[in-house]
Amino acid sequence: MDNSRIKSYEIRSGTWEFYRNENYDGIIRTSRPGKYANLSASFNRGVRSLICLEDPERPRR
Secondary structure, eight states, rough: OOSSOOEOOOOOOEEEEEEETTTTEEEEEOOEEEEOSSSSHHHHHOOOEEEEETTTTTTOO
């Protein structure tokens, strides 16, 4: 079994960006709350970093 690939994911809040390279380079997709399954081969082979851009449920400092 290959556990190094993303098969599905769920975003519970916020807006997230997934990147092909480390250090947030080479954006693959932006996702908002929802369940995501049956991901494309390019997506599940290539994610090296991700970041939450905006999360209305987390207070700002």
